[in-house]
Amino acid sequence: MGTDPTTRDPAAAGVGSAEDVLDLVRRHGGRVTSARKLLVHALFDGRGHQSAEDLAAAVQAQAPDVHLSTIYRNLDELEHLGVVTHAHLGHGPATYHLAAEAHGHFVCEECGAMVEVPDTLFSGLSRTARAHFGFEIDPHHFAVLGRCAACTARDA
Amino acid sequence: MGTDPTTRDPAAAGVGSAEDVLDLVRRHGGRVTSARKLLVHALFDGRGHQSAEDLAAAVQAQAPDVHLSTIYRNLDELEHLGVVTHAHLGHGPATYHLAAEAHGHFVCEECGAMVEVPDTLFSGLSRTARAHFGFEIDPHHFAVLGRCAACTARDA
DNA sequence: GCACTACTGCGAGCAATATGCAATAAGACG
DNA sequence: CGTCTTATTGCATATTGCTCGCAGTAGTGC
Numbered sequence: 001m002g003t004d005p006t007t008r009d010p011a012a013a014g015v016g017s018a019e020d021v022l023d024l025v026r027r028h029g030g031r032v033t034s035a036r037k038l039l040v041h042a043l044f045d046g047r048g049h050q051s052a053e054d055l056a057a058a059v060q061a062q063a064p065d066v067h068l069s070t071i072y073r074n075l076d077e078l079e080h081l082g083v084v085t086h087a088h089l090g091h092g093p094a095t096y097h098l099a100a101e102a103h104g105h106f107v108c109e110e111c112g113a114m115v116e117v118p119d120t121l122f123s124g125l126s127r128t129a130r131a132h133f134g135f136e137i138d139p140h141h142f143a144v145l146g147r148c149a150a151c152t153a154r155d156a
Numbered sequence: 157m158g159t160d161p162t163t164r165d166p167a168a169a170g171v172g173s174a175e176d177v178l179d180l181v182r183r184h185g186g187r188v189t190s191a192r193k194l195l196v197h198a199l200f201d202g203r204g205h206q207s208a209e210d211l212a213a214a215v216q217a218q219a220p221d222v223h224l225s226t227i228y229r230n231l232d233e234l235e236h237l238g239v240v241t242h243a244h245l246g247h248g249p250a251t252y253h254l255a256a257e258a259h260g261h262f263v264c265e266e267c268g269a270m271v272e273v274p275d276t277l278f279s280g281l282s283r284t285a286r287a288h289f290g291f292e293i294d295p296h297h298f299a300v301l302g303r304c305a306a307c308t309a310r311d312a
Numbered sequence: 313g314c315a316c317t318a319c320t321g322c323g324a325g326c327a328a329t330a331t332g333c334a335a336t337a338a339g340a341c342g
Numbered sequence: 343c344g345t346c347t348t349a350t351t352g353c354a355t356a357t358t359g360c361t362c363g364c365a366g367t368a369g370t371g372c
Contacts, residue, residue: 031338031349052329067352072329074350088244088298093328106291115289124280125300133271134305135262142244142298144281149290187318187369208360223321228360230319249359 015100018044021083028081035059035066039074043084049095049114089114089143104139108148110155115148171256174200177239184237191215191222195230199240205251205270245270245299260295264304266311271304 015021018040022032030036042050042058050058056071075096078084086094089107104117122139129135147155171177174196178188186192198206198214206214212227231252234240242250245263260273278295285291303311 026339029349033338033350035351065352069330069353070351073331076330106285106289106293108291109294109297115291117285117289121284121288122281124284125278128277128280129262129273129300129302132277133262133273134308135264135271135302136308137262137300137302138265139300141265141301144285144293144295145297146285146291146293152290152292182370185318189319189369191320221321225322225361226320232361 015083021078021081024081024083025077030077034063035070036074038062038066039071040078043078043096043098047097047101049087049089049097051093051095053093055096085140087141087143090145102140105143106148107143107145108151109145110147110151113148113150114143117144171239177234177237180237180239181233186233190219191226192230194218194222195227196234199234199252199254203253203257205243205245205253207249207251209249211252241296243297243299246301258296261299262304263299263301264307265301266303266307269304269306270299273300 015024018037021040021044022037025036026032038059039055042055046054046058052068052071052075055075056066056068059066059071075084075086079086082099084096085099085102086096087105088094089105090112103119104122106115106117107113117139119139122137125139126137129137171180174193177196177200178193181192182188194215195211198211202210202214208224208227208231211231212222212224215222215227231240231242235242238255240252241255241258242252243261244250245261246268259275260278262271262273263269273295275295278293281295282293285293
């Protein structure tokens with residue numbers, strides 16, 4: 001991956017809709033269950049940074065007795081398929097989103113504000129990391145902490 | 157903070173030895189207990205990235221019934237004093253080290269290898285973050301994930 | 313020494329996530 | 343359409359990393 005915006009699994013590339021994802025699941029020998037269907041739709045609908053619990057709530061709005069562990073298991077599977085990824089934005093729960101929408105995050109340690117950051121911002125770091133350490137960074141998984149503009153101003 | 161290498165709390169600056177730390181603790185109205193003394197020594201001795209559990213083990217080698225919760229409480233206090241910081245290098249427990257030795261981390265998602273990264277590597281990102289978002293990054297808290305040279309080579 | 317209270321050990325509690333198991337239901341096949 | 347296979351589920355329970363309340367202990371100023 002690195003800063004390259006394409007997804008890891010070639011089969012997951014070009015997955016543009018919930019139906020595409022479900023097709024992919026089927027092609028991998030998976031079954032399209034109602035829980036899975038609802039979860040995938042929740043991922044496409046509620047575009048953003050949803051925790052497993054958020055997603056569970058969204059799914060349970062349609063099918064109340066889908067269990068949280070089912071959500072975790074399905075997120076796990078979708079992650080293996082390269083369709084979704086999770087990111088850690090702080091000390092709380094992880095947030096899940098479509099892999100195709102991967103981007104970096106800045107999170108304010110003081111107020112918790114979060115900024116979505118285009119990958120291009122990391123290209124310099126990406127280059128030096130590769131040059132100095134042969135390391136291919138993936139700037140999406142962990143947020144970069146710090147202090148947002150507002151808090152920096154207030155503290156000064 | 158940002159990429160600035162000095163520590164946040166001016167009182168914690170120039171703390172170069174376990175005794176210095178204990179003095180600082182005393183000056184802040186804290187007591188120098190045996191558990192605390194051992195913990196601070198463990199932090200100075202086992203230079204590196206130790207989890208709370210590691211540190212507990214080191215302390216317990218001398219005083220077997222120091223409880224893990226005491227370790228956590230003391231680490232917390234030392235963190236407030238600006239003497240130590242913790243970093244998250246992956247999905248496991250946090251690692252603690254002296255704040256004066258702050259540095260960035262690259263962690264390989266595949267093999268778990270960790271590279272300590274000088275702050276200078278982040279100066280470009282630091283600049284663009286400030287310029288584009290007014291955001292002062294602290295590149296120490298969360299590791300940057302990715303793939304190390306060995307794994308990148310093997311995968312290719 | 314003595315009192316005062318920070319600190320400790322302990323056990324319980326918590327949030328986020330994982331897992332073993334028996335019951336269920338996709339979906340391939342006839 | 344019925345049957346069979348087995349992926350998937352719901353549930354309960356476990357695990358991990360960390361936090362908290364409490365009653366007892368032990369540093370420190372006097």
